[in-house]
Amino acid sequence: MIESIKDSPLYPIANPKSIAIFGASNKVTTMGTGLLGSILDLGFEGEIYPIHPQEDQVLNLKAYRSVLDLPTVPDVALIVLPTRIVSETMDACGRKGIKHAIVISGGFKEVGNEGVTLEKELVAVANKHGIRFLGPNCIGVTTPRHKLNTTFMTYEGAPGFIGMASQSGSFVTQMFNYLSRHALGFSTAFSVGNEANIDIVDCLEYLSACPDTKVIALYIEGIRRGRAFVETARSIVPKKPIVAHYVGGSETGRRAGLSHTGALAGPDRLYDGMFRQSGIIRAQSIIELFDICWMLGSLHGDAGRRVVIQTHSGGPGAEAADACGRSGLELPSLSSETIKKLSPLIPHTASIGNPVDFTFGKNLMDYFSTIPEVLLEEKNADVLLYYFSMPNRTLERMLKHMGVPSDEIAALAPELLDAQCEAIINLVETGHKPFVGYTFQSIYDKLVRRLVERGIPIFQGPQRAVRVIQAAFQYTQLRDKILSAVSQE
Amino acid sequence: MTLKKDKQADDLIRSALKREQRALSEYESKKLLSLYGIPVTREQLSRSAGEAVSAAAEIGFPVVLKASSPELMHKSEHGSIELNLRSEGDVREAYGRIVGSVELELDGVLVQEMVPGQRELVIGLTRDPQFGPCVMLGIGGTMTEVFQDTVFRMAPFDMTEANDMTEELRFKKILGAFRGQKPVDMDTLCRALIAVGQIGLELEAVSELDINPLIIMPEGRVKAVDALVVLK
Numbered sequence: 268m269i270e271s272i273k274d275s276p277l278y279p280i281a282n283p284k285s286i287a288i289f290g291a292s293n294k295v296t297t298m299g300t301g302l303l304g305s306i307l308d309l310g311f312e313g314e315i316y317p318i319h320p321q322e323d324q325v326l327n328l329k330a331y332r333s334v335l336d337l338p339t340v341p342d343v344a345l346i347v348l349p350t351r352i353v354s355e356t357m358d359a360c361g362r363k364g365i366k367h368a369i370v371i372s373g374g375f376k377e378v379g380n381e382g383v384t385l386e387k388e389l390v391a392v393a394n395k396h397g398i399r400f401l402g403p404n405c406i407g408v409t410t411p412r413h414k415l416n417t418t419f420m421t422y423e424g425a426p427g428f429i430g431m432a433s434q435s436g437s438f439v440t441q442m443f444n445y446l447s448r449h450a451l452g453f454s455t456a457f458s459v460g461n462e463a464n465i466d467i468v469d470c471l472e473y474l475s476a477c478p479d480t481k482v483i484a485l486y487i488e489g490i491r492r493g494r495a496f497v498e499t500a501r502s503i504v505p506k507k508p509i510v511a512h513y514v515g516g517s518e519t520g521r522r523a524g525l526s527h528t529g530a531l532a533g534p535d536r537l538y539d540g541m542f543r544q545s546g547i548i549r550a551q552s553i554i555e556l557f558d559i560c561w562m563l564g565s566l567h568g569d570a571g572r573r574v575v576i577q578t579h580s581g582g583p584g585a586e587a588a589d590a591c592g593r594s595g596l597e598l599p600s601l602s603s604e605t606i607k608k609l610s611p612l613i614p615h616t617a618s619i620g621n622p623v624d625f626t627f628g629k630n631l632m633d634y635f636s637t638i639p640e641v642l643l644e645e646k647n648a649d650v651l652l653y654y655f656s657m658p659n660r661t662l663e664r665m666l667k668h669m670g671v672p673s674d675e676i677a678a679l680a681p682e683l684l685d686a687q688c689e690a691i692i693n694l695v696e697t698g699h700k701p702f703v704g705y706t707f708q709s710i711y712d713k714l715v716r717r718l719v720e721r722g723i724p725i726f727q728g729p730q731r732a733v734r735v736i737q738a739a740f741q742y743t744q745l746r747d748k749i750l751s752a753v754s755q756e
Numbered sequence: 757m758t759l760k761k762d763k764q765a766d767d768l769i770r771s772a773l774k775r776e777q778r779a780l781s782e783y784e785s786k787k788l789l790s791l792y793g794i795p796v797t798r799e800q801l802s803r804s805a806g807e808a809v810s811a812a813a814e815i816g817f818p819v820v821l822k823a824s825s826p827e828l829m830h831k832s833e834h835g836s837i838e839l840n841l842r843s844e845g846d847v848r849e850a851y852g853r854i855v856g857s858v859e860l861e862l863d864g865v866l867v868q869e870m871v872p873g874q875r876e877l878v879i880g881l882t883r884d885p886q887f888g889p890c891v892m893l894g895i896g897g898t899m900t901e902v903f904q905d906t907v908f909r910m911a912p913f914d915m916t917e918a919n920d921m922t923e924e925l926r927f928k929k930i931l932g933a934f935r936g937q938k939p940v941d942m943d944t945l946c947r948a949l950i951a952v953g954q955i956g957l958e959l960e961a962v963s964e965l966d967i968n969p970l971i972i973m974p975e976g977r978v979k980a981v982d983a984l985v986v987l988k
Contacts, residue, residue, distance in 0.1 A: 337867050493886030497910055529882055529986075530905050531892060540908030541887060543924060544917060752916045 268502055272476035276399035276465055279367045279454045281410045281473070283342035285314035287334055287365065289356055290347030290372075291325050292317075299347035300326070301419050302371065302407070309416045333359065339366045345407065345417055350374030350382070353403065354389045361396025367537035368393070369417060370402035376461050377404050390463050398464075405460025406436030409453055414481060418458070425450025427566045429557070430480030432459055432470030436484045438553055448710060450720045451561055454479035465740030468495045477502040480681055483563040484556055485511040489534075490541070498547045506749050508563045510740045511547050512556040513538050546745040548738050555734060558726060562735035563742060565724050568699040570739030571649025573599045575642050576622035578654040579634060587652055587705065587729035594737045598622075599647040608641045621648075631683075636690040643698045650736050655706040655725060659684070659713045688717045695723055701739060705732035762958065763790050769961045769987065777826040778987060783866055784971070785983035789967065792951040795944065796980040799868035805851040811867035812847045818870040821850045823858045840870055871979050875930050875937070876969035878906075879948060881956045883963060889956025891949055893921045895930070896969040903927065911953025918946035931972070938976035942969075945970075945978050963988040 269275050286306070290291050290299025303317065303326055309345050317325035329545045331337055334344070334356075342358045346353055346368060353372050360368060375386035386403065393400055401408065407417030411426035420440040424447025446452050454477055457470045467490065474483045483503070490496050500509055506602035515534045542549045550556035574596050578584030591598055598621045601609075609619050612633045617626040623642065626633050642651050662683060666676045704725035708715050715725050726732040769789055772780050780788060786796040798815050801824060802808035812819045823836035825888055836858045838850035847867070878896030884888055887910045894906035907924040919942065922931055931940045948970070955962055960966055963987040971981050 387879070479929065490886055494888055494910065529880075529903065531880070531894065531901070535880075536904075537884060537887070537904055537908045538888070539888065540924070541910060542920075543907075543914065543920065544909050748916055748920055752914050 268499065268535060269472050270662060271474055271501075272473065272478075275469065275473040275476065276367065277401070277408075277457065277469060277473040279342040280369060280399075280401055280465075281408050281457070282368075282413050283313060283415065283416070285316065285339065286311075286343050286345055287316045287318055287341040287360070287696075288345045289318050289334075290320055291347075292322060293325060294491070296346075298371070298419070302345065302347055302417055302499065302587070305416050305419060305421055307420045308526050309411070310414045311416075312414055315337070315739075318496070334363045334365070335359065337363065338437045342367060343646040344368040345371065347371040350385060354385070354392050357389060357392045357398065359397070361365075361392065361398055365400055366396075368398055368400035368458070369405070369407045369736050370400055370463075371417075372402075373407060374406040375403045376463070386461065386463050389542050389560060390544075391428060393464055400464045401457065402460040403463060405458040406440055408455065408457050409439060410455045411452060414453070423447040424450070424452045426454065426689070428454055428479065428481035429456075429484050429560045430454045430474035430477055430482070431456040431484040431486070432467050432474065433457065433484075434459055434462075434467070434488045435486055436460070440592070442553070442557070446557065449557070449561060449562075451557065451720070454481075459486075462491055466491055470491050470497050471499050471503060471509070475499075475507060481507070482560045483509040485509065485547070485557070487511055487513045487538075490538075492539065497541060500545035500547055501749050505746055505753070508544070508746075509557055510544055510550055510559045510563065510738070511548045512550045512553055513542070529738040541744070546749050548739075548741055548745070553560070555731075558702055558731055558735050558740040560725050562703065564700050565722050567695060568701060569649070569743045570701045571743065572740050573597045573647060573649045574652050574733075574736060575599070575601070575645055575648035575650070576652045577625070577634075577639060577642055578622050578656070579625040580654065580656065581624060582623050583654050583656070583705075583707070583729065584714070587654070587733065588622055590733040591652075591736075594733050596737060601645060602647050605645045606640055609638065612637055612641075632686065632690070634659050635687040636694070639691070639694050639702075643694060643702070647738075648699045650703060652729070652732055652736065653702060653704045654729075655712075655718075656708060657713055657714065658708060684713055684717070687714060688721070691718060691723065692721050703732045703736055705729045763960060765955075769959060773961065773987060774825065775826075779826050780985040780987065781826045781828075781863060782822065782983060783824050783863075785965075787978055788955070788981060788985055789906050789928070789951075789983055792955055794948045794951050794967070794980055796983070797829075797868040797871060799866050801864040802867050803864045805848045808851045808865055808867050808981045809844045809847050810906050812841065812844070815867060815869050818842045819847065820868050820870050821847065821854060822866040822868065823854050823860075823862050824866045825860050825862045827856075827860050828858070831988035861865050867893045868981075871973060871981050873937070873971040873973040875934065875940075875972035877945075877972065877978070878966065878968040879952055879970055880967070881952050883956065884910075889953060891921075891953045891956070893925065893949055895925065895927050898937040900968060903926060909949075909953070912951065913953060915946050915950070918949040921949060932951065936973075937974040941976045941978055942970045948978065948980075954964075962986070 291303035317330040319330045322330045375382045409416040418424040418440040423443040439456040439458050474480045576587050618624045765811040790796050800811035818840050837899045841847050874896030880892040889911045890908050895903045905926045907921045966984045967980045
């Protein structure tokens with residue numbers, strides 16, 4: 268493992284002060300121009316040096332005929348050129364003294380035959396100059412805090428806490444919008460491409476040392492340095508959770524063996540074991556990958572298996588309870604202290620059990636403050652699963668029926684919203700137990716949106732919420748397993 | 757790991773390779789396993805009906821007879837096993853049937869104790885190009901490939917990890933108390949898993965390995981009842 272993030276070959280790649288870009292021109296339809304446009308769009312604050320054989324200016328930046336003409340040695344070379352001239356460009360970069368590169372260009376190992384030879388050549392050239400590089404056949408890196416985004420798509424939203432390494436570039440760039448919709452974002456995301464030089468294990472080391480990364484997300488189609496991968500992950504998991512979505516080699520690709528074991532060692536089962544041994548939580552889809560990252564990155568305290576559910580409607584409560592049961596989570600009985608504290612708050616039509624069903628309360632604010640406060644203190648439970656459903660229009664209508672004049676409603680409704688929102692945030696932030704919300708309202712519902720933007724995880728439907736609780740509990744178990752193994756050494 | 761065991765294991769494999777075997781016979785496979793501390797059936801290799809009878813008397817009835825040859829990898833499919841033999845007469849007849857029905861050249865007929873127990877596990881070793889030697893634990897016996905309940909770990913690993921393998925089985929309940937039978941001797945089971953990983957790390961010539969079944973006896977002890985070590 269590296270001592271400091273600055274020891275990682277990915278540090279200058281993710282946080283360059285200057286970039287030389289090969290392949291950008293004034294022709295807007297080329298990939299290279301697109302990438303430069305994306306870099307400019309996010310407002311990269313370092314130096315950008317377009318290298319172009321004919322142009323004097325590229326997108327209003329001074330262009331250079333050769334990398335050797337540059338006034339300084341840039342931190343990183345971004346190469347978006349036709350395959351056949353990538354190696355010679357890398358060689359020129361080496362002669363200039365550049366030590367880090369991102370090779371976007373494809374046409375290497377992934378196409379077989381001649382591509383394999385070209386990739387070997389590229390690696391040899393890089394090795395000759397001691398250059399570390401990401402790719403080829405990748406879309407590069409995005410570090411929104413550093414205002415760097417070398418991918419084709421414009422970065423959306425704010426920087427976040429998810430550090431990602433992906434064997435598909437799409438799951439970096441095409442997730443920008445999805446993440447920003449959930450008020451999530453990347454700390455740094457790497458598209459690793461063919462991993463000819465820098466691989467997933469290097470990314471793990473970088474993200475482990477990255478202070479802005481709270482949780483590491485991986486999209487994997489195949490691991491190359493298997494043994495190093497497991498050992499590196501095990502050293503990270505006690506400090507930081509890792510979640511992986513693996514889309515495997517097909518079961519038909521398994522090696523024919525003479526033994527039962529050989530026949531049963533299909534890649535999917537093998538990877539299940541390798542992830543569990545590594546302490547990595549395996550997600551079943553990309554959406555689930557980011558759900559789990561969301562939960563783990565917003566966790567207050569350790570998750571356990573005992574869940575208490577708060578609802579004001581029977582169906583959504585029963586649905587959540589059912590989902591818990593199917594996922595191996597427990598719904599403990601409430602302690603007598605909790606029941607005593609809740610009795611004055613809950614109407615006689617309601618039930619004080621688990622789920623705690625508020626139905627229609629005496630004081631609406633109890634649902635947002637006093638009741639969850641009592642439940643977060645429940646000694647029999649590890650997690651509070653909380654149902655959100657009060658669309659703003661309903662709230663306004665209720666106020667109207669209560670006889671509040673409409674001009675006052677206009678003022679009162681936002682105040683109520685504020686009070687509800689602050690009450691929940693205060694509880695979550697001062698509490699020592701995980702709080703997970705679920706709703707059938709839109710993520711753009713006023714209350715939901717505000718809470719989500721303040722870092723409260725609220726999932727669409729109880730099944731997704733329950734799945735992330737299960738994953739967070741699994742993280743506690745995996746982390747403790749590795750820690751206990753370490754303490755035995 | 758003692759030096760002596762390494763040497764014996766090496767010798768066992770070297771002489772098999774010298775004879776151009778693709779695999780160790782069941783008898784040799786179990787010798788290798790017991791060098792690594794994995795409990796195996798008490799057994800003797802017999803080369804005549806008379807030898808089989810006296811082996812059976814020594815081991816104690818009931819016994820099982822199996823054709824022994826490194827060429828024979830999946831015995832139950834060849835009609836070369838005779839189970840639950842309770843007398844000298846049974847053993848003598850079974851010996852004749854095996855020698856008569858198996859067309860391969862045999863190194864003998866294996867006489868082994870009949871291990872009681874309905875719970876069967878499989879432990880295996882596979883070599884993955886990226887992860888190296890990996891150990892498998894699964895629900896074993898003839899239904900192994902029906903249930904496909906298997907878990908893997910990369911060798912080496914410790915007792916905590918071995919324990920976690922058992923936790924990961926979908927049908928892990930059969931390891932607990934089950935229809936009047938005691939829970940599995942977890943310590944020995946975990947040590948066996950670790951030992952198979954050690955074989956993978958120490959013996960390059962072993963390409964794959966199956967212990968199937970590893971029977972969980974009613975009182976919880978485990979024993980390797982059949983084993984196959986495939987050589988490179």
